[in-house]
Amino acid sequence: MADPVDVAVIGLGSMGLGIARSVLRAGHRVLGVDIDRARVDAFIAEGGREGDLRDVAGDLDAAVIVVVNAAQTEHVLFGPDGLVAKLKQGAVVLACATVEPAFAGAMAERCAETGILYLDSPISGGSIKAEAGTLSVMAAGSADAFSAADPVLEAMSETVFRLGDKAGAGSAMKAVNQLLAGVHCAAMAEALTFGMTQGVEPKAFLEVISKCAGTSWILENRAPHIVAGDYDPRSAVDIWLKDLGIVLDAAKAAKFSAPLTATALQQFLAASGSGLGGEDDSAVAKVYARNAGLTLPGEA
């Protein structure tokens, strides 16, 4: 086991809490931070460190930022009471939110100005893998940043893709992954509901297609939610408004035409606009079903 280090995990949503627990389980001292005080207290009850981030920031070896987007990441690092001003020299920030590659590069530069290391480290795998400490991390940063982050990466992940020394390369790979996962999610919904118009029941769809050339990781992971009529959010529709938006912003800046991404986003927008933004992303199937007069499993 690595020597215990001092770590803060900022953001105790389902991903952050899983990461905090995994790092704690690996024997490190972990401060959980969240705007929801109940989450913090619950984590302290599990063995998390007590105290206020403002007071203990100078002790930290690493801070894992598991917030929703770029604005929150920037706020945590450089806002009023920003973390960077308080960290000790050589402490490392692991930035896990999905952000534009250019943003990650800019954050790394600003951190470097005050001697703070920055690891561009978006994550993939969902809350179950976060909880188990078996995430995939698409990481990029200096050798020093990797070195400082290693005890935390080891505790939270099964696979670390080391994508070079330039912050932004991790976020670029994450954007590519999100493009595909988002398109695959909407495509799964399109195919499942198209099948219903042709007499293919959702259960048969899942059984057959998951063993054929039409399968995808997302199909195997999400189609069961539709078959079960269970839209409890493991990953919500609104995540795609954000993540496919990031892809399209980066694509536009590069003058890259991404018609499938744009089309998939429209379907998630229709889902969110019709009140499904907080449901599981598989609920994009409800847009297709409604448009075609179909009744999905579990619906009246």
Place this chain on the structure above:
Amino acid sequence: MADPVDVAVIGLGSMGLGIARSVLRAGHRVLGVDIDRARVDAFIAEGGREGDLRDVAGDLDAAVIVVVNAAQTEHVLFGPDGLVAKLKQGAVVLACATVEPAFAGAMAERCAETGILYLDSPISGGSIKAEAGTLSVMAAGSADAFSAADPVLEAMSETVFRLGDKAGAGSAMKAVNQLLAGVHCAAMAEALTFGMTQGVEPKAFLEVISKCAGTSWILENRAPHIVAGDYDPRSAVDIWLKDLGIVLDAAKAAKFSAPLTATALQQFLAASGSGLGGEDDSAVAKVYARNAGLTLPGEA
């Protein structure tokens, strides 16, 4: 081993030849039929039966039709010298082309009028699995049709999805599969080339994404062609003009809105229109690359 039966395989392209060889290997008597006489002679040299289909049709227990589309299937069955008029009562037709579900239903009815059994049996798996006798078959038809087809199905496939007694159910599932495979192929190309604009090399794309939530069967099968710069057609761009066209025709008839399918088809149309119709379907990436001023591996 099943008792030897008399089988004709109509269409000795890469799929049909693989099926013919697999059925021959299983100990059956196999007549290979193709408009290209050289293919027929080559198959006879491998042990195929000699003779003309018109003369031996009355001996056949089964005819496997591995042609490109509905028009060719109908021509083989009911055109001048159509097979159905010559088959003996209780012989079975295995119709493997991707066709609209309604077409499969109509063919089965017309066959039944003269006592010929019809198994709606589109295939999935590509030429390597055809050669190995390990295809997946999405099959639907009467119990008698399945029964008569069993020795052939056993020889040509690893998995037979038995999708009920109504011809058309197999073609419906195949259409669903093609919708996904086609969208996934274009999405893979979109993501790979988008990644290049963000500094992600195609090789790194394949290595990382194939292990992440963005993966699909098609990505793992086709992205290596792009990485290798090898567009020798295992499955050609123009196949998608046909297959996604079938999906959209069936969708339109059902008043089903399929925006991702329609968008993917546009990308394959652009590929075909720019002279890539006969290349491997992964060549749809060339459309994206050209639009974005990118140079794919192996290109000048």
